[in-house]
Amino acid sequence: MKESLSRNITDEPGAEAGLSWRRLLPTQISDLISQFAAAGALIIICIALSIASPVFLTLYNLFNIVSQTAVTAIIALGMTFVIITAGIDLSVGSVAALAGVLGVKMMVDLGLSWPLAVLGGTLVGGLAGLANGLLITRARLAPFIATLGMMSVARGLVNIITGATAVFGVPDSFRLLGQGMIDGVPIPLITLIVLAVAAHLLLSRTRLGRYTYAIGSNEEAARLAGIRVGAYLVAVYVLQGLLAGFGGMVAMSRVASGQPNFGDGLELDVIAAAVIGGCSLFGGQGTILGTLIGAFLMAVIRNGAVLLNIDTFTQSVIIGVIIWLAVIWDQFRRRRFAESTR
Amino acid sequence: MPSTSMETEQSPIIRLRKITRRFPGVTAVAEVDLDIYPGEVHVVAGENGAGKSTLMKILYQVERPDAGQIYLNGEPLSFHGPHYARALGIAMVHQEFALAPHLSVAENLFLGREPLRFGFIRRRRELAEARHLLEQVGLNLDPRRLVASLSVAEQQLVEIARAISFNARVLILDEPTATLTEQEIARLFEVIRQLTAQGVAVLYISHRLDEIFQIADRVTVMRDGRVVATLPRAELSEQKLVQLMVGRAITNLYPRPETHPGPVLLRVEGLSRRGLLHDCSFEVHAGEILGLAGLIGAGRSELARAVCGADPIDSGRILLDGQELHIRRPADAIRAGLAYVTEDRKREGLALDLGVDQNITLASLPVRLGLLLLRRERSVALHACQRLNIRTPSVRRKVRLLSGGNQQKVVVARWLETQARVIFFDEPARGIDVGAKAEMFALIGRLASEGRAIVLISSYLPELLNMCDRIAVMREGRIVGTLSRGQFSEERIIALATGASEVTIP
Numbered sequence: 043m044k045e046s047l048s049r050n051i052t053d054e055p056g057a058e059a060g061l062s063w064r065r066l067l068p069t070q071i072s073d074l075i076s077q078f079a080a081a082g083a084l085i086i087i088c089i090a091l092s093i094a095s096p097v098f099l100t101l102y103n104l105f106n107i108v109s110q111t112a113v114t115a116i117i118a119l120g121m122t123f124v125i126i127t128a129g130i131d132l133s134v135g136s137v138a139a140l141a142g143v144l145g146v147k148m149m150v151d152l153g154l155s156w157p158l159a160v161l162g163g164t165l166v167g168g169l170a171g172l173a174n175g176l177l178i179t180r181a182r183l184a185p186f187i188a189t190l191g192m193m194s195v196a197r198g199l200v201n202i203i204t205g206a207t208a209v210f211g212v213p214d215s216f217r218l219l220g221q222g223m224i225d226g227v228p229i230p231l232i233t234l235i236v237l238a239v240a241a242h243l244l245l246s247r248t249r250l251g252r253y254t255y256a257i258g259s260n261e262e263a264a265r266l267a268g269i270r271v272g273a274y275l276v277a278v279y280v281l282q283g284l285l286a287g288f289g290g291m292v293a294m295s296r297v298a299s300g301q302p303n304f305g306d307g308l309e310l311d312v313i314a315a316a317v318i319g320g321c322s323l324f325g326g327q328g329t330i331l332g333t334l335i336g337a338f339l340m341a342v343i344r345n346g347a348v349l350l351n352i353d354t355f356t357q358s359v360i361i362g363v364i365i366w367l368a369v370i371w372d373q374f375r376r377r378r379f380a381e382s383t384r
Numbered sequence: 385m386p387s388t389s390m391e392t393e394q395s396p397i398i399r400l401r402k403i404t405r406r407f408p409g410v411t412a413v414a415e416v417d418l419d420i421y422p423g424e425v426h427v428v429a430g431e432n433g434a435g436k437s438t439l440m441k442i443l444y445q446v447e448r449p450d451a452g453q454i455y456l457n458g459e460p461l462s463f464h465g466p467h468y469a470r471a472l473g474i475a476m477v478h479q480e481f482a483l484a485p486h487l488s489v490a491e492n493l494f495l496g497r498e499p500l501r502f503g504f505i506r507r508r509r510e511l512a513e514a515r516h517l518l519e520q521v522g523l524n525l526d527p528r529r530l531v532a533s534l535s536v537a538e539q540q541l542v543e544i545a546r547a548i549s550f551n552a553r554v555l556i557l558d559e560p561t562a563t564l565t566e567q568e569i570a571r572l573f574e575v576i577r578q579l580t581a582q583g584v585a586v587l588y589i590s591h592r593l594d595e596i597f598q599i600a601d602r603v604t605v606m607r608d609g610r611v612v613a614t615l616p617r618a619e620l621s622e623q624k625l626v627q628l629m630v631g632r633a634i635t636n637l638y639p640r641p642e643t644h645p646g647p648v649l650l651r652v653e654g655l656s657r658r659g660l661l662h663d664c665s666f667e668v669h670a671g672e673i674l675g676l677a678g679l680i681g682a683g684r685s686e687l688a689r690a691v692c693g694a695d696p697i698d699s700g701r702i703l704l705d706g707q708e709l710h711i712r713r714p715a716d717a718i719r720a721g722l723a724y725v726t727e728d729r730k731r732e733g734l735a736l737d738l739g740v741d742q743n744i745t746l747a748s749l750p751v752r753l754g755l756l757l758l759r760r761e762r763s764v765a766l767h768a769c770q771r772l773n774i775r776t777p778s779v780r781r782k783v784r785l786l787s788g789g790n791q792q793k794v795v796v797a798r799w800l801e802t803q804a805r806v807i808f809f810d811e812p813a814r815g816i817d818v819g820a821k822a823e824m825f826a827l828i829g830r831l832a833s834e835g836r837a838i839v840l841i842s843s844y845l846p847e848l849l850n851m852c853d854r855i856a857v858m859r860e861g862r863i864v865g866t867l868s869r870g871q872f873s874e875e876r877i878i879a880l881a882t883g884a885s886e887v888t889i890p
Binding site for chain 1: 692694713714715717718719724726731732733734735736737738742746747749751754755756758798802
């Protein structure tokens, strides 16, 4: 009995093989299934587009896709954490604009070097995230409400500060962040990869990541297990703010100016990326890899639509349908797993 | 069954014949025969789990009986659900009220059958009728008030008003006094007497002895799903009632663990929480199993939660090994070596979408340099699964997919990883099958014999009588007595828990 039991428990593919590919990927099999769905869709669409358009599979076009979606994807890394806690952050677009414009003004008005200004803009985003986190944990506002307010406050502030006009006069070197290349590889791509790997490690290999899942799966159980739920929730919203701030700086760099109207509606793209990638709005589920796939799925569809001369309105319809399908799939998956417990 | 005067005068309004309802693993109601007469208050008494509530739900057609027949005025009834029961004049007020708190009293009274004219609600007519209904239950309040602003007792009377507005001839009240004060109970009883004077039959579920003797015309005692007796109140004494409720020879389903209580490990002094706990003091020795007995709502879970930091306390001291602990949140209690295995493992115990391994290590994550030690986590989980015999095809399996017994063991495993020295088990056998139960109690015995202090909360007395070295009994937020093993008897515990006076405690 004892023998068969221990064999049963370890009897899992890849369990013995030290550092197998499985160990680098998310551990939950059902997450893998949902990612395969999104990844499968991504691959099929890529194949279809490379047949339909000769331009699609060129390096230039692929880098173009990456550069265009980098900001969304960077901010979506944070949204993955937020949604896994069963929260939401509607303020990321406004916060990115506020942080980006303030970062630009640090260069233009204060004469800061661009790396310092990028750091400054990122920290502005972090402050907004801190405010969100405290509103949620201390003032006990629902995340939807807290961040809805922040969305309005941050957008208002950036327009007050700039008089609703763009800020010009950034040093040329600042363009490097959003437009530069290293050995022909766009810097936004490199940045995204570095941040995504870091976010993946944070989510799967640290206390913060584990507690993020635990809080989203069952907040009361997490609290009774001794987890300081409030502190970790604040940390998650600060992380989201930092990433929104940094994403705002990348976006400003791409246009080499401070645009107060940047990021209007960006929060919806970011949330869509996470949801398409398997994050459940009920919490407890989601992965960085999934979110990246979700972000790129949307980017590739938009890119393909441009290549095939499909207008933006139709693109919008297609994206909407994809969101529905992703969530229907997610619910189907949940039901099936729930049934198998009986 | 002794005959009553009523049987000669009237025919029963409700006759239950051979009603049986089985749930997986348990027969909740077994071949119950019951006659209810118009104008009587018929108390259905019994311990937790005796089948009272299930029987009432069958009568109200919430539960479908597996066998048996219900007759209303001699006519056999078919089963169509509570709507049908209500149309026939059978109404039920549940333990948890079914009122919409954000609607007004009048709106609640006529929810789903608003008086309409041309598609518009006739508000004035609704209010007038609502006032009339409220008068009937002796409630003098403005029907425009929101239900949320009413006291629990007022809400209950609104529920009763709603029930009689369907011209109820049979009114079922499921433990209506659980949350009421003495005056509110007196008022409720007055309303009940008025209703019975009008010929309404009232079925009243309770296990509070004092009430039973105040309000009952006849009493039916249930035990293990069966009716053991139906007697007029005059033929009952408290002593006899308790004996009927307990009745069974105490069987030895649970292996009596070999415990060797050592020195006092945990001592709680004067713990109070406003409205819930009043000056609770107790101590548990190392290697001892202390039982916490009491009726549902007596404050047993609240006491465990307060000691373990899950709820705030207003006053009181908690000492471990003679050192006072300052517990503000669960983390403090866990660090000190206390653990609370919650009553509702799905709602409060487990992160159901996380794996077995992640649930086991949730309170004791192995971390080095900020990174989780995943291999270590895995070996910890594997070891725990073997030690506690948790049956799962993989330690990564989502806890949601495990059986109740295995889920419970995962929770216990988590607390063993925190090196807990005092473990509170709140209804550890709830919702798990018989085999898993025996295993769980064997495990609890083993944990005690290893020198841990165990506090065991259970509503099922045989569990406590077999497992515990001592049993503390709670009533209305107070510890009203502590029995040592030589003093154990179901009668004594029930007497303490219900506040019966006739059974004296030496």
